[in-house]
Amino acid sequence: MLAIDVHDLRKQFKVQKNREGLKGALKDLFKREHTEVAAVKDISFQIPQGEICGYIGENGAGKSTTIKMLTGILVPTSGKLVVNGFVPYKDREKFVQGIGVVFGQRSQLWWDIGVIESFQLLRKVYRVGEADFRARLDELVETLQLQDLLNRPVRKLSLGQRMRCELVAALLHNPSILFLDEPTIGLDIVVKTEIREFLKRLNKEQGTTILLTTHDLQDIEALCSRVIMLDDGRIIYDGGLEELKSRWGKGREVQFQFTDPVSLAAVSAYTGDMAVRWSLENDVTAKVWIPREMNVSDVLSRVVGQKEISDIKIFETNTDEIVREIYQSGSAEAPRDLSALSDDNASEKEPAKAGAGER
Amino acid sequence: MISMYLDFVRIRFLMMLAYRVNYYSGIVIYAINIGAYYFLWKAIFGEAETLQGFTVIQMSTYVAVSWMARAFYFNNLDREISNEIVDGSVAIQIIRPYSYLFVKMMQGFGEGLFRLLLFMVPGMIVVSFIFPIELPKDPMQWIVFFVMIWFSFLINSQLNILTGLGAFFFENNQGLMTMKRIMVDLLSGVVVPIAFFPGWAISVLNWLPFQAITYLPGSVFTGRIEGADVWNALLVQVAWTVVLIIPIMLVWRAARRRLFVQGG
Numbered sequence: 008m009l010a011i012d013v014h015d016l017r018k019q020f021k022v023q024k025n026r027e028g029l030k031g032a033l034k035d036l037f038k039r040e041h042t043e044v045a046a047v048k049d050i051s052f053q054i055p056q057g058e059i060c061g062y063i064g065e066n067g068a069g070k071s072t073t074i075k076m077l078t079g080i081l082v083p084t085s086g087k088l089v090v091n092g093f094v095p096y097k098d099r100e101k102f103v104q105g106i107g108v109v110f111g112q113r114s115q116l117w118w119d120i121g122v123i124e125s126f127q128l129l130r131k132v133y134r135v136g137e138a139d140f141r142a143r144l145d146e147l148v149e150t151l152q153l154q155d156l157l158n159r160p161v162r163k164l165s166l167g168q169r170m171r172c173e174l175v176a177a178l179l180h181n182p183s184i185l186f187l188d189e190p191t192i193g194l195d196i197v198v199k200t201e202i203r204e205f206l207k208r209l210n211k212e213q214g215t216t217i218l219l220t221t222h223d224l225q226d227i228e229a230l231c232s233r234v235i236m237l238d239d240g241r242i243i244y245d246g247g248l249e250e251l252k253s254r255w256g257k258g259r260e261v262q263f264q265f266t267d268p269v270s271l272a273a274v275s276a277y278t279g280d281m282a283v284r285w286s287l288e289n290d291v292t293a294k295v296w297i298p299r300e301m302n303v304s305d306v307l308s309r310v311v312g313q314k315e316i317s318d319i320k321i322f323e324t325n326t327d328e329i330v331r332e333i334y335q336s337g338s339a340e341a342p343r344d345l346s347a348l349s350d351d352n353a354s355e356k357e358p359a360k361a362g363a364g365e366r
Numbered sequence: 367m368i369s370m371y372l373d374f375v376r377i378r379f380l381m382m383l384a385y386r387v388n389y390y391s392g393i394v395i396y397a398i399n400i401g402a403y404y405f406l407w408k409a410i411f412g413e414a415e416t417l418q419g420f421t422v423i424q425m426s427t428y429v430a431v432s433w434m435a436r437a438f439y440f441n442n443l444d445r446e447i448s449n450e451i452v453d454g455s456v457a458i459q460i461i462r463p464y465s466y467l468f469v470k471m472m473q474g475f476g477e478g479l480f481r482l483l484l485f486m487v488p489g490m491i492v493v494s495f496i497f498p499i500e501l502p503k504d505p506m507q508w509i510v511f512f513v514m515i516w517f518s519f520l521i522n523s524q525l526n527i528l529t530g531l532g533a534f535f536f537e538n539n540q541g542l543m544t545m546k547r548i549m550v551d552l553l554s555g556v557v558v559p560i561a562f563f564p565g566w567a568i569s570v571l572n573w574l575p576f577q578a579i580t581y582l583p584g585s586v587f588t589g590r591i592e593g594a595d596v597w598n599a600l601l602v603q604v605a606w607t608v609v610l611i612i613p614i615m616l617v618w619r620a621a622r623r624r625l626f627v628q629g630g
Contacts, residue, residue, distance in 0.1 A: 021624070023537070075457065078461050079460065079461065080457045080460045080461060082622060082623050096622070099460070099463075100463045100464070100465075101463070103461050103462060103463045104463050106461070108461050110457070110458070113454065113455060113457065113458060114458075115458045115461075117377070119381050119384065120377060120380075120381070124377070127373075128370075128373055128374075128377065131369055131370035131373055132370050132462055132463065132464055133463060134367070134370075134463075
């Protein structure tokens, strides 16, 4: 069964135009001009139950608008939308019983009361039985280590503590779909990892469908088997993360640091007629780009022994970079001539720590 | 279901209690207001025995009771709703399986209940020592009065909700809220009893919901409205409570369609 089924979903907003100058302001006083802006443009996708799907895109691409339509907050302008067997904005009260939502930038706990009181109130709001609630709360508190926080007022929690409480609040009624809108925003790496581990477990043990938007691609890599990429209100990629990587992956680069100065012509001569591309970083450092289908060791064996080498680094394209390039080109359909691109950027590249990639 | 809504009343009550400074300053503000109006009216009466059928004692009782009633029916639901719409947190409310407006109403009730028990009751006792006021002796009059300020609360909250929802349609809702607040204070009879308005204004006000908020319960309490007219006054309140549901439903429905959550 499909957890989320979306067909030609569209959302337009009316935006007020402010005319310029005093004359314009006076005109605005009597007659407003509006422009229609489409935030989401006829998108379609299906998410089966039990999947973790990442929903990514630049700021303003329409991610949050989609999430808000899927959760019944916004009414779509047109299109078909079924989530968990309901049309979200129509059967709102029944529909929201079956979903959990976490907005990273917005708290759903009551600011002035203790965490446990917020949970108790949510128990009543969602009409969860006392015994179910206890069992569920104990389990969640255990896995997210909240024991010490339960009696504190929400306003006195740190962001990481609050976020873990938000997750509990969204899951107390055991929803079958969990929507996360930038759940790891502003969190430190320890809390991020904890939350990712927790979500993975939740998905595996309870079969909860998870749809998350994020700007942190490590979230996606850690969690998602599938990504939907949005640009300017349209879906530009929908598929597996591995597929995205292999389609856009642009080979590897090896950086050699020689003890003595080298020239471009000299290093190019080492690899002879191999389809690789050399570039010079400075007079002792040279970089070679190796296409995906070629073996790195073949190239290495040609170079090593030719000259004294003090250091070698290997760079793999990572998801961050792939996504950045897709955002820039605005399409995931046709990868450009990447070898040329890597040439252009060559002089700006700096090896990041721990081989994390270029730039 | 009901226990959930009662919990919202309880939590608001506790929250009001948590902010004690607001509470104490509230008592002072109400005392000053009642005192100021009492001396103002005393000056206006001067030597006269009655004005527009009000005796001095009736007038001071009216002033005291209308401020006390105001303590119960007054709330900031308009500002709360408006703020939640402007900062986008209304989104959180919509993903919960309850009626947002009903929850707001309950929170307003928690606030009113707090003021009733901790402002109005002690305030009334203090005032009855300082100023010459006459409280009704008939217990029936008390019961009717409490029923009537319950409806005052409902009508005032409905107007607040309606004003607050204006934030869906106007970029800046401040003007509308200020206008509503002044209209309620002026036209409901807190500042000047409606009997003092010119004849044409009275006939206009009879067709507006404001008089049902303060003037009617105040008049019943001071004995200016008696007998069968009391039921008429109550009927007017009930009618307004029911009638006001319609624009709220319409506005809410329209608002849901054009809801534009900020920062999305």
